[in-house]
Amino acid sequence: MSHPSPKAAAPHVHVHVHEQENGYDHDHDNDAAGQAEILDLDAEVLAEHTASVTAWLPMQDSPRHIVDLGCGTGAGTLALLRRFPAAHVTAVDSSAPHLDRLQAKAAAAGVADRVRLVRADLDAPAWPGLGAPELVWASASLHHMADPDRTLRQVHDLLAPGGLLAVVELAGFPRFLPEDAPADAPGLEERCHAALDRHHAEHVPHRGADWAGKLTAAGFAVEAERTLAVDIAPPPTETVTRYALGALRRIRGAVAPALTPDDLTALDRLLDAGSPDGIPHRTDLRVRTERTVWAARRP
Template identity: 75%
Template sequence: MTHASHDAHAHAHALDGHDDHDDQSEILDLDAEVLAEHIASITAWLPVKADPRHIVDLGCGTGAGTLALLKRFPQAEVTAVDTSTSHLNRLRQKAEAAGLADRVRTVQTDLDGAWPDLGTPELVWASASMHHMADPDRTLRQVHDTLAPDGLFAVVELAGFPRFLPEDAPADRPGLEERCHAAIDHHHAEHLPHRGADWGPKLTAAGFSVEGERTITVDLGPPHTEAVGRYALSSLTRMRGGVAEELTPEDLTALDQLLDTESPHSILRRDDLTVRTERTVWAARRT
């Protein structure tokens, strides 16, 4: 996920509270690679009445949702919207490499301001971006007015950072990852009040008819791929920036050992990593 308003998203989604878009590109790409099957399962579930020809991806990040939607709907074109020029450049590179560049239009804008002309899409997708909006109720109304009649709005939100370590790891600091999550959750409660919201009532209040809600549970490995190790390293490195002041010196030392790629305790050397998280999607129709 990004601050098009994630996680995007994706995990910008995913990594709330950070504005360094260039640094986010790697983790967004890793999120897309590691969780590609789960993203595809969400696009396959969408209750579309007919395959859309025009899709808008709000807070597109480096293109995980855009590329999944292009694969799911082979006749569609996607307008990908984000505030980050570097993310949009990366998305265009990926679309070009996949032979899909002619089906992607990118728009650089801040959706908390005046909206650009996005056409009249039959499907709008917002993954890990809605909770970043300064006024999400306004954004929901804007999406409602932008959609074609009977069009569908898919809101995908994350259950926070993934978890990667066994509950008793590292052996000398059991519960370290949970304490990091508690600290980042406290930070987000102050700075991102809409994170973790139930979007169903908000969608209804904006004039949508909610047709479905589904939670995707992710529980991968071990064994794990090399990408999972890099995903864990990038995720915990970014988490450290938000929790360092709240951790004890002992926890911070243990975390830094995990993040030190030269250390024998480096997370890249572990063979017991998993990826555990949840994503919830709401499908709402303009009525």
């Protein structure tokens, strides 16, 4: 199965989760507006997959109260509101600009009265009052927590008895280019991924953790697990092109030191919107990624 959503490459939650989810390097680029744009593009491109995850959740009854941990600009929040029309969502994030963006999107969608915004550092020992939700959604956020085991225990205690936690994690940064691209540096994207994986191994140590085991240790009963492969074939839409260009630009800071001069030159040529070889002129772009979701219940 798959999922949607997307946080910076820092080992804390002070930048917001969905940016980190896709590996964007916000330690070196703190342009909040640019981050928000990428998050919105991610949400638009993967909206169908996010909806498929919310539809799959094994809810016993329709929830009335949902908490979105690390809500970003609202991809999960808005998808959950569409999936559960009687629900209210408490959207939690540490980024004020992202919460502002979510508020504007909720108003535009006519659901502002069903969203409560809470700015909070989820690594803090104590959380603000979040009520007793029947569903907690954590998309690409848990692996950025300083102590995800403690976070899971906090979520367990937060949930109403019988409530469900949905954990969504992705296998890695999305791929956009054919394997033999670009012509002057075939396989460049895979080398960037390898460099990004090394970067994450140092800065995001919980990425790829045994989430089923951690959920069980925190007192949850894991009811279901599903992996969804996302493959959006070419030709790319204008949104996919913007998504690919923005996403690859944002990981450049993390991978550049590990690339050869030739690879870095080839990457910069791809990222140059004015170059005939640049991403905006490619008709072979496709979005490939893989997301896994765990549904775990508080007994």
